[in-house]
Amino acid sequence: MNGAPARNLTAVGLQAAAQYLRDNGGRMQMAYALPRPAGGVEVRYLVAPADPASFALWCCAEDELPSLATIWPLLGWYEREMTDLYGVRFIGHPEPAPLVLPATTPAPFAERRAATVATGKDVLPEIRANDLQVLPFGPVRADVLESAGFSFVYVGEHIVHYHPDLFLKHRGMESRFEGLGTDAGVILAERVSAVGTVAHALAYCQAVEAACGCDVPPRARWLRSLLAELERVYNHLHYFGHLANTTTLRVGEAQGKLLEEQAKQINARLTGSRFLRGLLTPGGLRRDLDLGDWLSPALEALRAATADYVAMLERSDSHLDRLITTGHLSARVAFEQGATGPVQRASGIDRDVRRDHPYAAYADLPLEVPVSQQGDAHARAVVRAEELDNSIAMMQRILLLAPKGEVRTACAPVPGTEGLGWTESPRGSLFYAVHLGAGGRLARVKVKSPSFSNWRVFPSTVHDTNMMDYAINEASFGLTIAGCAR
């Protein structure tokens, strides 16, 4: 695959390779199923070996595979999704239950479910204790929130066990790419998760460009970084407003949301879309951006207001008291369960694909990657605060140094090729694997979103905590449901 050299493995070799990767400082990134033209399915694992700093792909086309979830727990959900949608059997899976399509899925939707799927139900473990209560919460929740169901098993204030049901919004987005042209695909990628529009569309475009061997003009690469950082800024500002809401800091909430609004209005003024939609396309950008002389002062004003705001939050004892030690995530659990983005960096894992596997203009930009060892809700906020400041500094540099020139080059689809694209979204690493079929149309697109990774790890920080901290902890992760459910 362009972007990641492939290697074929047998079912037996797979386990040994997974263990070797684990023992030697590598990383498992994701796994997906690829239907083969001759019938059957090939399972692909994307890995990041410790050295060199490039991705590699393992392909295995056997009917039955060993579950690798015991070596790489983060694979648990990927394997269950492949069983649900492609009928792949994983032997020895620790939680062999449907994930994205429940066994009760009615016709005609059930047609998609493969015949061999697991039929078990994703049940709560049996817990016995006096005064135990079960609270089913959602999917319609208070306030304006995305739909998801949650089960709390608790005694008094103490949460004994927590289980989220996150796939009520599963829209089958990956399957919707199939048969589209590469130019139309980007419209869909922009709509997988709106608050990750640029990250999704950019990863998609880079995957198509890798497949087709297309070189993006320098100006387009710089402007892509600008758009990606604009996205990070409004997302992180939203994060602080929402976090202040959960700690009942009302003025802090209002200020965070006002700054987010100002950032979104900058987006609209620059691009015509508050979500920065309608610009990215395979081969560059759909049109050049007029960076004007208003943008730099607007960003500087936003940076100053943000710095002021974050400093105020850091001086608010009532806010800090509720963040410090809340929702602790250890580096080990973060790594094993695949936490990504600010969540893993707040737990001491120093990784950012902008720096480690540069794309767009990141190789030419000064990028600092804030890391904290604390692993609590406060650390997750502090990491984001530093990223915010760094993002705006990077954008100012782009405004100064962005080269002039074309923003789009022809990117003719090459039939039968495949490519990998990745971005560091505001929430973490995001991967697109794109396969082009006959006629250069999209045959298979795999979307690995950061919220799929971070929702997987989140429950481990909820078990054995208390109810009052739950909303704060959830807000401190900065999750989306649409990105997770796709």
Next chain:
Amino acid sequence: MALWTFWGLAKGSASTGWPRGAGGDGQEGMLGMPRLDAAACEKDCSACASVCPTEAIRVGDDKSVAIDYGRCVVCQLCTEACPTGAMAPTHDWAFGVARREDLLLGGTRGETVRPTDNQRRAFRRSLHIRHVDAGSCNGCESELQALNNPFYNLHRLGIFFTPSPRFADLLLVTGPVTHAMLEPLRETYAAMAEPRWVIAVGTCAVSGGISGGGYTSGHGLEGVLPVDVYLPGCPPNPAAIIEALLMFLGRVPQRVRAGRQEGARHG
């Protein structure tokens, strides 16, 4: 805590007075639905229809172009594909309508829509909304959450989001309605006291949009619930949502008829 209070007071009010008082709508530069000047079309051209990802544009056997704005995701591909500029980008985003037909270009023009029933008029100064996400991409949620930020400050208009459907007058639905969300959506509607109304926010809720159909979803609220206001957009911006809510309450007129926004916006 006292620190924040003084700090907030010192900053002063951040709210716009729009649409009645001073202040803008905050949508400078926002692109809206594309507009067709059929007279400028090239003969036998169907470039716009062939690039439309949601089949919102169709070219009929008689070569006339029909647009269903209820299916438009505002991607602007048609405006780029058009060889003559007949399909042009605009700032027309205030697309809330009471009748689905008013989203069809060339459809029948509806009567002037004013909520004549006394029941609805009684809610003009205090409307409570229950929101249900039935499978959105979170764009609509992001903009709905923005309504309560200090700039739009929805409360100043007497419009509130409420946690319980029991207290809600209006059900606001986003997303194409995935099969797993169908029952929770119906139950929420059933739990609302009468009189009750429904607004479909976003192209997904109006028609399914880009994520309708497939193995997971329906086509928005079509055939699911009776809809009183349709607001396409991908996503509709906060000002468009406010206009649609005020239009529902009879406090501002409906702008769009037969697929055309009347009155120039932003020049």
